[in-house]
Amino acid sequence: MDTHxxxxxxxxxxxSSDGKSSANLSKFSRGTxxxxxxxxxxxxxxxxxHTERLAKSAQLAAAKIDQWLLPExxxxxxxxxxxxxxxxxxxxxxxxxxxxxxxxxxxxxxTDLGPYKLDYTRSGxxxxxxxxRGHLALMDWQRLRLTAEVQVQETVRDVSFLHNETxxxxxxxxxxxxxxxxxxxxxxxxxxxxxxxxxxLPHHFLLASVGSSGVLRYQDTSTGALVAQHRTRxxxxxxxxxxxxNAVMCLGHANGTVTMWTPNITTPAVRMLCHRGPVTSxxxxxxxxxxxxxxxxxEIKVWDIRTYRAMHSYYSPAPCEWSDISQRGxxxxxxxRRVQIWSKDALETKVxxxxxxxxxxxxxxxxxxxxxxxxxxxxxxxxxxxxxVVPGAGExxxxxxxxxxxxxxxxxxxxxxxxxxxxLQPEMIVLDPSTIGQVAREPTEVQRERKMEEAAAxxxxxxxxxxxxxxxxxxxxxxxxxxxxxxxxxxxxxxxxPAMKERMRKEVEEKKERAAKSKEIDGVPRAxxxxxxx
Numbered sequence: 001m002d003t004h005x006x007x008x009x010x011x012x013x014x015x016s017s018d019g020k021s022s023a024n025l026s027k028f029s030r031g032t033x034x035x036x037x038x039x040x041x042x043x044x045x046x047x048x049x050h051t052e053r054l055a056k057s058a059q060l061a062a063a064k065i066d067q068w069l070l071p072e073x074x075x076x077x078x079x080x081x082x083x084x085x086x087x088x089x090x091x092x093x094x095x096x097x098x099x100x101x102x103x104x105x106x107x108x109x110x111t112d113l114g115p116y117k118l119d120y121t122r123s124g125x126x127x128x129x130x131x132x133r134g135h136l137a138l139m140d141w142q143r144l145r146l147t148a149e150v151q152v153q154e155t156v157r158d159v160s161f162l163h164n165e166t167x168x169x170x171x172x173x174x175x176x177x178x179x180x181x182x183x184x185x186x187x188x189x190x191x192x193x194x195x196x197x198x199x200x201l202p203h204h205f206l207l208a209s210v211g212s213s214g215v216l217r218y219q220d221t222s223t224g225a226l227v228a229q230h231r232t233r234x235x236x237x238x239x240x241x242x243x244x245x246n247a248v249m250c251l252g253h254a255n256g257t258v259t260m261w262t263p264n265i266t267t268p269a270v271r272m273l274c275h276r277g278p279v280t281s282x283x284x285x286x287x288x289x290x291x292x293x294x295x296x297x298x299e300i301k302v303w304d305i306r307t308y309r310a311m312h313s314y315y316s317p318a319p320c321e322w323s324d325i326s327q328r329g330x331x332x333x334x335x336x337r338r339v340q341i342w343s344k345d346a347l348e349t350k351v352x353x354x355x356x357x358x359x360x361x362x363x364x365x366x367x368x369x370x371x372x373x374x375x376x377x378x379x380x381x382x383x384x385x386x387x388x389v390v391p392g393a394g395e396x397x398x399x400x401x402x403x404x405x406x407x408x409x410x411x412x413x414x415x416x417x418x419x420x421x422x423x424l425q426p427e428m429i430v431l432d433p434s435t436i437g438q439v440a441r442e443p444t445e446v447q448r449e450r451k452m453e454e455a456a457a458x459x460x461x462x463x464x465x466x467x468x469x470x471x472x473x474x475x476x477x478x479x480x481x482x483x484x485x486x487x488x489x490x491x492x493x494x495x496x497x498p499a500m501k502e503r504m505r506k507e508v509e510e511k512k513e514r515a516a517k518s519k520e521i522d523g524v525p526r527a528x529x530x531x532x533x534x
Contacts, residue, residue: 028062030055074328075375076392077356086357093389101389104142104376107362110135110384115366117158118380121165122202123403124372124394128168129385130159132366136170138181141387142374142405148183160198162207162221163419164412169207171195176209178221191226192217197240201247204424206263208249212236216249218263218426227426228263239279243305245288247429252279258293263426270431272308274301281323283331290347292331294320300333302347312350316340324377326370326393330355332377334365339379341390358388373398373405 033052039045077085077093094102110116113131120127127141134156138148147165158171166181169189176192177185195211205222214235218227232251239252248269249261256275259268275295283292284305291303300314300323322334329344341356362383369378371387374394379386398405407415428436442450 025059025063028059030059074392074394074396084353086354088356090358090388093391097389101375103144104374105387105389106141106144107386108384109362111363111382114363114380114384115382116380116385117156117367118369118378118385119160119168120369120371120378121161121403122372123398123405123407124374125405125407126161126165127371127378128159128161129380130156130170132156136179136183138165138168138183148179148181150179150183152177157196157211158198160200160207162200163202163205164416166412167221169198169200171198171209171211176207187224189219191229192219196236196238199240199242199249201242201429202419203422204247204426204429205420206426208240208242210237210240210251216251216261220426222420222423230261230266232259232261232268234259239282241282241284243284243288243291244286245284246431246433247424248431250282250284250291252282252293254278256295256297258282258291260431262429262431264429270308272303274303274310275299277319280319280321281333283323283325285325285329285347286327290325290329292323292325292333292347294323294333311347314342314346314350322365322368324368324370326377326390327372327395328392330370330390330393332368332370332390334368334379337361337364337381339365339368339377339388341377341393344392356390360386362386370394372403 033055034048036045036048036052039048077088079085079087090105094105097105110131113133113135115132116135117130117132118127125140125142126147127139129135129137129139132155134152134154136148136150136152136156136159137146139146152170152172155173156170159168161168162178167186168179170177170179171192174193176189176195176198178187178189180186189207192209193211194213195209197210199208200206200221201208205220206227207219207221208216209219210216210232214232214237215229216232216237217229219225220227232253234251234253234255234257237251237253240249242249243260251259251261252274253259256273256277256279258272258274258279260270260272262269274293275297277296279293279295281292281294284290288305290311291305293301293303294316295301296319298315298317298319300316300320302311302313303309304311316333316335318335318338320333320335322332324332325347326332329347331342331344331346333340333342337360339358339360340354341358343351343355345351346355358379360379360381360383363381365379365381367378367380369380370376370390370393371378372394373396375389375391376387377390377393379388400407404411404415430436
């Protein structure tokens with residue numbers, strides 16, 4: 001029998017050919033199906049069966065749409081037998097890559113202009129290089145095309161993209177300068193002096209900087225206004241990153257502490273003692289749950305930001321200088337010429353061995369950055385810049401409304417307008433963003449104290465009222481509530497009925513006349529008065 005002649009209810013049943021969609025059916029389950037065998041009412045039984053068929057068809061359709069929208073899966077290195085993933089070399093991995101992915105492994109030898117700092121756009125398509133000796137380069141690295149290159153002829157300490165690849169900032173010898181995509185200087189931020197680190201908050205359009213003076217500054221790149229500047233009072237600072245979940249700035253200091261700052265408060269929102277020596281790097285995962293710090297004491301500590309407690313720690317042969325966390329939670333740390341990548345399980349639990357190892361051949365490490373939406377780690381060193389393949393590092397599926405690696409010129413302009421319209425204000429940067437829009441509740445102790453004060457005030461007022469009622473002169477029945485109510489009602493009736501008042505006046509006059517006549521016939525017995533009136 002032809003499969004097209006089968007009933008429609010059977011067509012929606014997941015088959016083995018559905019593959020990925022049938023495997024994801026449990027993800028879109030709507031609960032346990034209703035058992036209709038024991039139902040005797042035929043009408044109710046038919047309705048419930050129809051509802052279950054609709055639920056199954058919706059479940060299968062959602063699984064298929066999930067397969068269409070998220071077609072890619074994150075890869076990973078797998079070792080067989082006695083092999084270990086950290087033993088694999090880059091040349092062995094590149095040999096098994098397809099041609100397009102193999103081209104993303106590059107090695108730029110720039111020994112005369114290094115060491116180099118680097119940064120990626122949110123889409124991961126463009127790369128920015130900043131050499132310590134004044135070399136700035138903007139390139140579409142996935143297409144191996146140089147967009148702009150400029151020699152500023154002075155020291156460059158750090159570089160950072162702004163909201164997209166059309167503008168970038170460079171922390172030079174004295175001030176911070178803004179350049180466009182052609183490498184032309186368009187602005188000089190003279191408030192930012194002797195800066196060591198730069199960072200940009202994309203949802204708030206804020207450029208943050210900190211340097212030798214120990215002052216953290218926030219610059220609004222959409223209006224050009226200096227939003228805030230806070231004195232850390234902890235000396236020069238060269239370690240800074242932001243928490244992607246709440247946009248709070250994390251600074252590492254020489255006394256082993258990590259401080260968290262917001263533009264609204266002039267003092268640190270959180271102060272954590274993390275190491276017994278200077279903090280060399282701070283990294284936060286994209287979900288804002290874990291923070292990794294490295295220090296001169298040779299420890300790599302993993303912290304739970306929600307509780308501000310250390311989960312576990314690792315030890316390195318030499319103090320780690322650089323660290324970064326990928327989109328999928330892989331941790332990269334570096335010291336000297338050595339780079340270690342730890343799996344995403346290393347943040348949740350303590351693992352025994354790293355995921356991958358790599359040794360830089362051309363120089364000493366200066367920076368580490370994972371490329372968004374790519375399984376690539378960018379390494380800046382004294383001999384130039386290199387990239388290595390780290391399977392499973394990047395998110396395989398991207399959201400074009402957030403970051404689009406294949407964005408066109410018109411789409412970029414439209415996205416820029418929407419970003420400016422949806423820009424968040426600096427006052428919305430708080431430790432817990434979920435509290436925005438909620439009603440602030442007072443602490444339990446304050447509520448208890450307020451209730452006690454109200455009860456005491458009510459007791460005093462009640463006591464005063466009782467004392468006043470005791471002092472009042474009591475009357476026997478003449479001032480009862482019912483009498484007072486009747487008097488008020490009579491007053492209302494009299495005001496509303498003038499004719500009644502007129503009649504009452506006439507009755508009073510008649511009574512007076514009768515009294516006058518009764519006086520005239522004095523001496524006559526009262527029983528005979530009626531005869532006299534006639």
